[in-house]
Amino acid sequence: MTARSSIKDPAGFLHEHLSQASPDLLRELMEGFVNTLLSADADRVCGAAYGTRDPDRVTARNGYRHRDLDTRVGTLDVAVPKLREGAYFPDWLLQRRRRAEAALTSVVATCYLLGVSTRRMDKLVQSLGITGLSKSQVSVMARDLDQLVKDFRERPLDTGPYTFLAADALTMRVREGGRVVKVAVMLATGVNADGYREILGVAVSSAESGAGWNSFFKDLVARGLNGVALLTSDAHAGLVEAIGANLPGASWQRCRTHYTVNLMAVCPKHAWGGVKAMLHSVFEQVDPDAVHAQYDKLLDHTAALPEVQAHLDAAREEVLAFTPFPNGLWRQIWSNNPNERLNREIRRRTDVVGIFPDRASLIRLVGAVLAEQNDEWADGRRYLGLEILTKARLTIVPTTSTDQEQEPTTTGALSA
Numbered sequence: 001m002t003a004r005s006s007i008k009d010p011a012g013f014l015h016e017h018l019s020q021a022s023p024d025l026l027r028e029l030m031e032g033f034v035n036t037l038l039s040a041d042a043d044r045v046c047g048a049a050y051g052t053r054d055p056d057r058v059t060a061r062n063g064y065r066h067r068d069l070d071t072r073v074g075t076l077d078v079a080v081p082k083l084r085e086g087a088y089f090p091d092w093l094l095q096r097r098r099r100a101e102a103a104l105t106s107v108v109a110t111c112y113l114l115g116v117s118t119r120r121m122d123k124l125v126q127s128l129g130i131t132g133l134s135k136s137q138v139s140v141m142a143r144d145l146d147q148l149v150k151d152f153r154e155r156p157l158d159t160g161p162y163t164f165l166a167a168d169a170l171t172m173r174v175r176e177g178g179r180v181v182k183v184a185v186m187l188a189t190g191v192n193a194d195g196y197r198e199i200l201g202v203a204v205s206s207a208e209s210g211a212g213w214n215s216f217f218k219d220l221v222a223r224g225l226n227g228v229a230l231l232t233s234d235a236h237a238g239l240v241e242a243i244g245a246n247l248p249g250a251s252w253q254r255c256r257t258h259y260t261v262n263l264m265a266v267c268p269k270h271a272w273g274g275v276k277a278m279l280h281s282v283f284e285q286v287d288p289d290a291v292h293a294q295y296d297k298l299l300d301h302t303a304a305l306p307e308v309q310a311h312l313d314a315a316r317e318e319v320l321a322f323t324p325f326p327n328g329l330w331r332q333i334w335s336n337n338p339n340e341r342l343n344r345e346i347r348r349r350t351d352v353v354g355i356f357p358d359r360a361s362l363i364r365l366v367g368a369v370l371a372e373q374n375d376e377w378a379d380g381r382r383y384l385g386l387e388i389l390t391k392a393r394l395t396i397v398p399t400t401s402t403d404q405e406q407e408p409t410t411t412g413a414l415s416a
Contacts, residue, residue: 026074027074027075027076030071030076031076031077031078034069034076034078035078035079038078038079038080038081038090039081041088041090042061042081042083042088045058045059045083045086045088046058046059046060046061046083047059058085059083059084059085059086060083060084060085061081061082061083061084062082062083062084063081063082064079064080064081064082065079065080065082066078066079066080067080116352120352145364145367145368146360146364148367148368148371149363149364149367149368149371152367152370152371152374153201153202153203153363153367154223155223156223156224157200157220157223157224157225157226158224159192159193159194159198160192160193160224160225160226160227161193161226161227161228161393162190162191162192162193162198162200162225162226162227162228163190163191163227163228163229163230163389163392163393164190164191164228164229164230164231164232164384164392165188165189165190165200165228165230165231165232165247165250166188166189166190166231166232166233166255166339167186167187167188167213167231167232167233167239167243167339168186168187168233168234168255168339168343169184169185169186169187169208169236169239170184170185170187170343170346170347171183171184171185171208172184172185172204172350172356172362172366173354173355173356174355174356174357174358174359174361174362175355175356175357175358176358176359180355181206183204183205183206183207183359183362184204184205184206184207184208184212185202185203185204185346185362185363185366186201186202186203186204186205186208186212186213186216187199187201187202187203187339187342187366187370188200188201188202188216188220189339189342190225190228191383191384191389193389194382194386195382195383195384195385195386195389196377196378196380196382196383197377197383198374198377198378199342199370199371199373199374199377200220200225201216201219201220201223202363202366202367202370203215203216203219203363204359204362204363208236208238208239209238210237210238210239210241210242211238212238213236213238213239213241213242213243214238214241214242214245214246216242217242217243217245217246217247218246220246221246221247225247227393228247228249228250229249229250229251229325229392229393230250230251230252230253230321230322230325230392231243231247231250231251231252231253232252232253232254232255233252233253233254233255234254234255234258234259235254235258235259235262235315235318240252251321251324252318252321253318253319253321253322254315254318254319254321256283256319257340259315259318259319260276260279262311263275263279263308263311263312264276266307266308266311267305267307267308268305271305271308274301275298275301275302275305275308278294278297278298278301279298281294282294282295282298282319282320288323288324291320291323292320292323295312295316295319295320298312299312299313325391325392326388326391326392342370342373345369345373346366346369346370349365349366349369350362350365350366353365
C-alpha cells in the first residue's frame, strides 16, 4: 500500500504536520505560496506565461523587486515581478509597504501599554520572525489607544457625589522644540457614591502651577464633579489655591507622605527616627481627642529642635484636617497618600520609555494605564463602606452666606 493511499484524511494530515512544524517552515510555505500567486498574476498582465513565446504577449518580465510583508507567521520576502513596459504592483501590497496585520498591531499596542520599551519590543517581534519595528512604527500602532484614552478622559462624572478626593502630580520628560523639557502630569482619584475608587481625570501641564491646577479642576467640575468633602494633596501653593477656587466646600488634608518628606528636610539626621515614629503614631489614634493629644506630645518631644517644632506647629491644621470625619477612614486612606501606589504603577510603565517624543505619546500611555486601573477598581472590592460614606457626608454643614446661594462646606473648609 502506498503512502498516498494510506492517508484517509489528507486535510487532517496536512493540518497535523503544519501545527507541529517550526515557524521557519510555515513562513517558507507561505512565502512560496504568495510569490507563486504574484507570478501567475504577472503572467496575466503580460498576456503569456513566463519564458514562453506567444503572439498575444504585450510585455515581458524584467526581474523582481523585493518587499517585506508582515504576517502572523513572520516577515515574508515577497518577490514582486517587474515589467519592461508598464508597471505591476498589486493593490493589496501597495497599501502599506510594511503592512502589519491587526493581530500584530494589537500585540505591539498591548506591549506599549504594559510598559515594554521599544528596544524590547523590537527583540520580541524579531523572535516572532519579523524583521523588526522602528520607534515610529510602534508609535503609529499605539495610536489605536488614542480613542480609548480620549473617551476615558472626557467621560461624564455621573457616579457622584465624590466625597473624598486625592490629587497629585508626576514629573515626566518630553521632547519639545528640539530640547528635553519637564512637564507635570496631574491626576485625581476619588471615592464615588457606591464606595468604589475611581480615576477622575488626568492632564499634562507645562508646570505644576496654579493656572494648570485651576484648569484641571475646572474641567473636573464641568464634567460633573460634586459633593467633595475632603481632598488630600501635597502643599503646593498653586494646587491649594485651585482647590479653594473650584471646590469651596471641601476641606484640605495635607498628604502625610509628602509632609513627612518636608519635615525630614528640616530635622537633624540623628533625631529623625524618633520624630518620624511619633508623627506616625498621631495617625494611629482612635478618636480626635487622642489625635490632638498625641500631636501635643510630638510638639513637646521636639522642644529641643526649634525648627522642627515650628514646622509641626505651623502645619497642624493641615495635617489633622481629617479628624472631623469618621475614624474608620483614618487608617484606610487619609493617614497616607491614596495615590502613592498608583503613582508607582505609572512610574513602572513610564520609566522604560524615559523621554517621550511628545505630549500626545505621554498622555496616551499614562491615560491607557489609568483606564486599565480604573476598570480593575470597578470590578474589585468596594473601597469604603456605604455606612462610613453616609457618616462622612453628615459632617458637611451649609455656610451662612446671605449675599449668594449657599454652598456646602465642612469644618476647616478652604475659602476661595
